[in-house]
Amino acid sequence: MTIESTEKPAETERQVASSPAGPTWLEQAKVLTYKYGLLAVLFGLIGYFSATQPFFGTFINAMFVLQAASIVAVIGLGCTVSMTVGGFDLSVGSAMSLSIMAAAAAMVVGNLGGVEAILIGIAAGLAVGLFNSFLIVVARIPDLVATLSTLFLINGLTLLGVNGQSVAEGMVFRGQATTGEFSPIFKWLGSGQVLGVPSSVIVAAVVFLTVFVLLNYTRWGRAFYAVGGNPIAAAAAGIRVARYRVVAYLISGGLSAIAGLMLAARSNRGDVNVGDPFLLQAVSAALVGYAVLGANRANAFGTLIGAIFVAVLINGLTMFNFPYYAQTFVQGLLLVIALLMSYTLGPNRR
Amino acid sequence: MPSAQANSAGESPSPADRARSALVEIRDVRKIFGATHALKGVSFEIRPGETLGLLGANGAGKSTLIKILAGIHPPTSGQILIEGRDVAFGFPDDARNAGIATVHQNIDDGVVFGMSVAENLLLDEIAKPGSAVFLNQRQVLRRAEAIQEKLELDLPLAAPVEDLSASRRQEVAIARELAKQPKLLILDEPTSTLSERETEKLFDAVRDMKKRGISILYITHRMSEVDLLCDRAVVLRNGSIVSQHDAPMDTRAIASSILGELVIATQHKSRAGGDAVLEASNVRSKAEAPPIDFTLKRGEVVGLTGLIGAGKTELLEQICGHRPMVAGEMVLDGRPYAPKDAADAMAKGVVMVPEERALQSIFPGDRLWKHCSVGVMGHFSRLGFMDRRNEVSFTEAVIDDYRVVAPGATAAIEELSGGNQQKLLVGRWLRQTWSVVVLDEPFRGIDIGARGLISQALRDYSERAPVLICSSDPEEVLEVADRVMIMVEGQIVHEDRAESLDAESLAEIMSHGSREAAGARPEMRAQ
Numbered sequence: 001m002t003i004e005s006t007e008k009p010a011e012t013e014r015q016v017a018s019s020p021a022g023p024t025w026l027e028q029a030k031v032l033t034y035k036y037g038l039l040a041v042l043f044g045l046i047g048y049f050s051a052t053q054p055f056f057g058t059f060i061n062a063m064f065v066l067q068a069a070s071i072v073a074v075i076g077l078g079c080t081v082s083m084t085v086g087g088f089d090l091s092v093g094s095a096m097s098l099s100i101m102a103a104a105a106a107m108v109v110g111n112l113g114g115v116e117a118i119l120i121g122i123a124a125g126l127a128v129g130l131f132n133s134f135l136i137v138v139a140r141i142p143d144l145v146a147t148l149s150t151l152f153l154i155n156g157l158t159l160l161g162v163n164g165q166s167v168a169e170g171m172v173f174r175g176q177a178t179t180g181e182f183s184p185i186f187k188w189l190g191s192g193q194v195l196g197v198p199s200s201v202i203v204a205a206v207v208f209l210t211v212f213v214l215l216n217y218t219r220w221g222r223a224f225y226a227v228g229g230n231p232i233a234a235a236a237a238g239i240r241v242a243r244y245r246v247v248a249y250l251i252s253g254g255l256s257a258i259a260g261l262m263l264a265a266r267s268n269r270g271d272v273n274v275g276d277p278f279l280l281q282a283v284s285a286a287l288v289g290y291a292v293l294g295a296n297r298a299n300a301f302g303t304l305i306g307a308i309f310v311a312v313l314i315n316g317l318t319m320f321n322f323p324y325y326a327q328t329f330v331q332g333l334l335l336v337i338a339l340l341m342s343y344t345l346g347p348n349r350r
Numbered sequence: 351m352p353s354a355q356a357n358s359a360g361e362s363p364s365p366a367d368r369a370r371s372a373l374v375e376i377r378d379v380r381k382i383f384g385a386t387h388a389l390k391g392v393s394f395e396i397r398p399g400e401t402l403g404l405l406g407a408n409g410a411g412k413s414t415l416i417k418i419l420a421g422i423h424p425p426t427s428g429q430i431l432i433e434g435r436d437v438a439f440g441f442p443d444d445a446r447n448a449g450i451a452t453v454h455q456n457i458d459d460g461v462v463f464g465m466s467v468a469e470n471l472l473l474d475e476i477a478k479p480g481s482a483v484f485l486n487q488r489q490v491l492r493r494a495e496a497i498q499e500k501l502e503l504d505l506p507l508a509a510p511v512e513d514l515s516a517s518r519r520q521e522v523a524i525a526r527e528l529a530k531q532p533k534l535l536i537l538d539e540p541t542s543t544l545s546e547r548e549t550e551k552l553f554d555a556v557r558d559m560k561k562r563g564i565s566i567l568y569i570t571h572r573m574s575e576v577d578l579l580c581d582r583a584v585v586l587r588n589g590s591i592v593s594q595h596d597a598p599m600d601t602r603a604i605a606s607s608i609l610g611e612l613v614i615a616t617q618h619k620s621r622a623g624g625d626a627v628l629e630a631s632n633v634r635s636k637a638e639a640p641p642i643d644f645t646l647k648r649g650e651v652v653g654l655t656g657l658i659g660a661g662k663t664e665l666l667e668q669i670c671g672h673r674p675m676v677a678g679e680m681v682l683d684g685r686p687y688a689p690k691d692a693a694d695a696m697a698k699g700v701v702m703v704p705e706e707r708a709l710q711s712i713f714p715g716d717r718l719w720k721h722c723s724v725g726v727m728g729h730f731s732r733l734g735f736m737d738r739r740n741e742v743s744f745t746e747a748v749i750d751d752y753r754v755v756a757p758g759a760t761a762a763i764e765e766l767s768g769g770n771q772q773k774l775l776v777g778r779w780l781r782q783t784w785s786v787v788v789l790d791e792p793f794r795g796i797d798i799g800a801r802g803l804i805s806q807a808l809r810d811y812s813e814r815a816p817v818l819i820c821s822s823d824p825e826e827v828l829e830v831a832d833r834v835m836i837m838v839e840g841q842i843v844h845e846d847r848a849e850s851l852d853a854e855s856l857a858e859i860m861s862h863g864s865r866e867a868a869g870a871r872p873e874m875r876a877q
Contacts, residue, residue: 218736219730219735219736222723222724226720230713232710234713235672236672236704237692238693238696
């Protein structure tokens with residue numbers, strides 16, 4: 001039997017037809033903006049701040065910026081992983097609070113050492129992730145509402161656990177003075193340095209590299225994205241969807257915990273619900289990341305840029321004596337611009 | 351020379367003459383998407399009261415043309431004249447107001463779930479700005495009854511639309527369009543998801559509309575439908591009209607015009623098959639279905655056919671671990687086989703190409719090479735790290751082997767036409783080693799060229815491992831299979847070599863076997 005591809009001629013004609021005219025400059029500009037727009041703005045800002053503010057371009061200030069970005073980056077990378085499987089983790093802030101309280105209480109009330117406290121804090125975050133997985137995968141509650149209920153439950157649990165008090169050295173707990181202290185190893189997480197690089201920057205860098213490699217270069221990362229892209233097709237292609245969802249929420253909870261420990265170590269206390277504002281910061285970093293290099297989906301590099309972008313903006317604007325209460329507005333503006341880039345300028349599919 | 355007249359576009363009577371006789375005239379319509387010229391100057395007319403067939407391979411530009419006529423896309427250049435008046439559609443409403451109604455291929459795009467049949471019939475009125483804020487259910491029902499009476503239908507008006515079978519839902523969608531008293535009704539592959547019996551009903555409806563003087567633009571892949579229904583037919587290839595045909599249709603000329611060359615009907619000898627690879631005993635398609643036995647042998651393609659709702663898909667999905675086994679035992683290569691899920695089935699060597707391409711196989715926005723490696727990532731990775739170069743070269747090999755028309759391995763899946771997507775999705779498995787390959791409706795919505803190519807590839811592959819194909823179209827089954835099993839209500843009622851069967855006898859067995867059951871439950875259909 002003769003079978004010739006019927007559509008081959010179309011291809012050659014299409015090439016011929018497109019070669020003389022080519023895409024218009026407007027379309028090219030659109031594609032360039034879509035891909036590199038956000039990075040260009042970021043480098044432009046850095047250039048402008050460095051040129052106008054002598055202190056901005058120094059190594060010390062760069063470390064300030066990165067340190068400011070580090071916690072949001074870590075928790076945002078957790079959000080990113082949950083977004084790759086098509087989920088959404090609203091409980092990252094409360095997981096962060098819980099791990100802070102657990103670790104701080106372990107040291108101050110429980111008189112435990114730094115390593116134990118860190119392990120307890122991470123275990124607390126993983127427990128939140130496990131609970132989310134249970135609600136989402138086993139009980140089949142939609143991600144958004146499941147993690148919303150977890151947010152309230154965990155925040156409430158944290159308050160109950162410490163009687164609504166902040167945990168600090170020398171606090172009075174249940175009528176008794178406590179003697180435990182924040183251990184030096186734990187404090188190092190917040191204030192330590194290696195060759196002038198703050199320890200929180202190092203932790204964030206390690207977390208970033210791990211998540212980046214996991215998502216982009218391993219089969220597991222590919223499976224995460226496949227599950228998020230089309231769970232039915234992923235299952236049909238032999239990917240165990242439930243398993244990847246569970247792992248994604250565990251990673252999200254675990255990274256929230258690490259971010260929490262970084263924060264507690266910096267302030268050397270465990271304040272009530274201190275993780276709350278980080279939810280929105282982290283989600284917005286991950287969403288800004290959609291627009292980086294035209295990814296149009298949650299991705300590790302984009303989230304890192306999203307976190308750094310906000311830190312650069314705030315750092316630079318503060319030098320121009322921008323009022324602190326304008327920060328929220330500036331963040332909102334950044335998010336809207338990033339979303340316009342990824343959704344409006346993005347390739348519209350037929 | 352048959353009735354085909356090549357390239358009538360430029361050399362018909364003068365435009366003024368045509369405008370007088372034509373209901374709709376499409377004049378030199380072009381559409382450019384980025385670098386793709388989807389339509390390269392299309393001209394034809396639709397006459398009052400005629401049923402005009404529009405044919406073409408996947409990617410020929412049919413969908414683009416329909417979308418332009420329906421006002422979804424504006425044309426890049428060219429004119430559309432309705433009764434001689436130049437109309438410019440910017441929005442679907444413009445087309446509707448001009449008297450063009452469209453029923454799209456996907457039936458469920460035409461109805462709104464969660465609403466009753468009556469509300470669906472009156473949807474446009476309900477959605478119109480300025481209509482009443484609160485719906486008076488009784489009034490809705492009364493107005494829907496009036497529509498129903500005028501169109502001589504017998505729809506259950508109060509029932510939720512999701513309780514209806516596919517063909518009844520389509521009736522609702524068509525009735526809603528007809529209620530607007532259109533001059534032209536566009537039917538886009540209306541039979542692609544209907545069973546044989548449902549198709550007959552649709553044909554009656556089309557003939558009825560013709561009697562009322564409505565012009566119909568009928569888009570289809572099936573030659574028999576053109577022959578049966580259409581007064582004239584135009585063939586679109588690579589964005590241009592390549593021929594026009596008048597009834598009686600010379601289907602052979604149309605087919606060659608679609609493909610751009612003469613196709614020789616596929617003739618093959620049924621092979622006997624070698625050693626048994628998969629043996630199933632006492633399995634059931636559904637809990638209430640009777641137990642069945644069958645064997646898949648190396649060296650043969652088995653075609654499973656039957657009406658929609660016969661239980662074919664359910665059976666296939668059990669074999670491939672996509673749903674839990676209802677009953678019975680299976681033996682694969684001499685060992686007991688009971689897949690827990692698709693991953694387990696694939697690990698044991700059984701792979702499936704599911705029925706709904708967009709829903710079950712495609713990852714939106716992902717590149718071709720990701721689609722080629724997704725099920726078998728272990729083959730492309732070391733210590734968990736993916737070898738991207740290997741993935742891309744594998745994909746290029748699939749593209750070459752199965753003549754997939756694609757800009758390259760790094761193209762997004764959406765850049766391919768449906769038939770080319772299917773070639774890629776089938777081809778990616780055929781370049782791997784499996785014990786059994788199962789395909790559910792692999793030819794749905796793809797053109798004859800792609801179909802022939804996939805058929806041949808499957809017949810070649812069956813030398814290595816048995817291939818099981820399910821289709822509700824008898825002709826498709828006969829084209830590819832060595833052995834045919836006919837399923838009626840979950841029972842395999844007939845099994846024979848393909849060469850001793852023909853399409854008519856197959857269709858008869860398919861519908862005859864179900865007649866008694868059909869009397870009891872006329873609209874039985876798998877969910």
